[in-house]
Amino acid sequence: MDLMGGMQKALRHMLVARGVESTTVQVGAQTVHHYALTGQGKGPPVVLVHGLGGSANGFGRTLFGMAKRFSRVYAPDLPGHGFSVEYCGGEVCVRNQFDVLRAYVEEVVKAPAFVVGNSLGGAMAVNLAAEYPEWVRALALVAPAGAQLPEAENTALLNSFVVKSPAEARAFTRRLFHRPPLPALLFAYELRHFYDTPTVRALTAEALATRACLEPEQVRNLAMPLLFLWGGSERLLPSETLKWYRAHLPAHAQVRVVDGFGHVPQLERPDELVSHLVRFADSAEL
Incomplete structure (x- = not known):
């Protein structure tokens, strides 16, 4: 077993020991691993959507904080990520990843949800809210891609996911965080296993070939409560991403640029991220 794989399994065991469900579900013909946690709150279910090369484990330290405010918290591993098998329905592409997410919300969550998406997961959350608004009670975009x-x-941006040396691995890791933790830098070259997978390679190749992105009207026409979070220390996505979203977000969207947030605050500042999400939910009367 590789080092990162062992660490991911250890984290899963810790979450299960604390009461989190870790199971696989059939979403159409696709087997998807997910975490689910019953909450103590009365808010709608929450769906946490990771980004390219990420996994549900990345939200592990946010599950319990969200469960205090909401009725149930879900975190799926998209196909070819985390503990989910590779996509088995044909060509690996962003649209097929999205179709699995949509089916997951419809068949597993089964209720309009507060959808929180990070990076590519943010772009997919926009697609879900634009195409199937009946399943999205509210939307939070955390350093979303798709611009x-x-x-x-x-x-x-896409070439940065190609890591061929320890130095490149450390450089990429530094772009993810406000202050990269020492273990992440020490094991940065091992982290490449999250990005050097058939799924990630296929998705980045597609994005390079087609320049797939969101259309302005998809963002502009979002009617549900909407929170946009951007890190003051964002180094992975270019600043043009923030400018594009600012230009097209609907007037009712709450936009916050947060000092101390990098690209993945769920890993680096989980409690602060939960605080922002809960404050937004309170303001939206979820």
């Missing part, structure tokens, strides 16, 4: 970027910026 229309200049070709050079888009190519540089």
